[in-house]
Amino acid sequence: MSRQIVLDTETTGLSPIDGDRLIELGCVELVNRKLTGNNLHLYFNAGRDSHPDALRVHGITTEFLADKPRFEEKIEEIWEYLQGAELIIHNAPFDLGFLNNEFKLAKRPPLKQCVGGVIDTLVMAKEMYPGKRNSLDSLCDRLGVDNSNRTLHGALLDAELLADVYINLTRGQDALLMTEEPAQTQAAGAMAVAAVDLSSFKLPVLQANAQELELHLNVLTQMDKSSGGKTAWRVFEAGVEAS
Template sequence: MREIIFDTETTGFDPASGDRMVEIGCIELINRVASGRTFHAYYNPQRDMPPAAEAVHGLSTNFLKDKPLFAAGVEPLLAFLEDSPLVAHNARFDFGFLNHELKLCGRPPVSMDRMIDTVAIARTLHPGAKHSLDALCTRYGIDRSHRVKHGALLDAELLAQLYIELTGGRQIGLGLAREEAKESGGAEHAAMTQVRPVRPARVFAASAAELERHGAFVATLDKPLWLEEAQTG
């Protein structure tokens, strides 16, 4: 089973008011295990970065001014996403910005049927608790000490670990792993289907010398039980 964990950074909270997506980071999971494939891109929002947003993710207007427009980089992104389920934290926010950018460049939106929201999962598992990414990483012992500011790929990496924990940990789906990895055609299947060397059968038969020593030992036994059973049987 292939899933994509993703996160976005933006100029604000509302694409309808002119806010734009400036960064996206994606992690590929195969059977709840990171495959090592990622996608990461920055985009020029064609507007200034508000100071409040820059304080969150550290992406300035000057840094983004020479980055490509979303429309110029949409093909590699869509090729990476394919038709896989998309997992995000507070997913409606990220889906909203992604679909807004797709609309601006004349592309169809990503279906909301593909959305998996880890906030909704966390609320079911831990009602009444804090459900921020930071709080949940603390709850599940996920190291985020290297996270000074928000970053789309870094947050996606943390979310991938959290999603695995929220959905049962790393032991989930072991019974199906082989067949699903085979269908995915990835390196995981190759690792599972390695040809192991055939070892010759071990010989456990006693040698003539061992049989002779055994017979000599049995002869020294005084009234062994098996002889008594044979005589009374």
């Protein structure tokens, strides 16, 4: 079973070194690339006001957080929820920096001792779409993910959007996987299909025109970029050239 957690945070500012704290955590669970609904969403009383610039982004006021628990009060629940999962985060160093700071303040080990790994979708998007804007909103627009409800940033909403973005970014990997399915027993009452011998048929061979060849080459180039130059035809070409 492959368990992944798509994670996002909101904070009082940009730097835990300057005393900024985490105020919201949103987590969306994927098991075998399917949404399970087993999500985690928490707000925290950070004990300080958000920077005005941060407040304009997320809109989470100090008054709203006044009755919320401190991070350390929920740390066992968070640790247990994340245990062994692979994290999917957009611009991972930012969120991990704040999470690790909260664990450090609570005198707990760093997050790497809890999770199975981290995927940074910002790094992935930059490799797939070099030279283009790769913010979460830009990726939603590019990949057809509906983000019309995102008037303000929110950790759970952003994690839900990122889950859709990640599935779309990696959908091509699944399309390239070929698995041998076990033969299915014909169901009772199903229509029988007669086998046809095609050996006597002469099928015409249609050659691709110049435009079709160019479009095909563009697709191969994009796939090659996405795989970091590890596509099968590159390996084949290298073997041919070496021989």
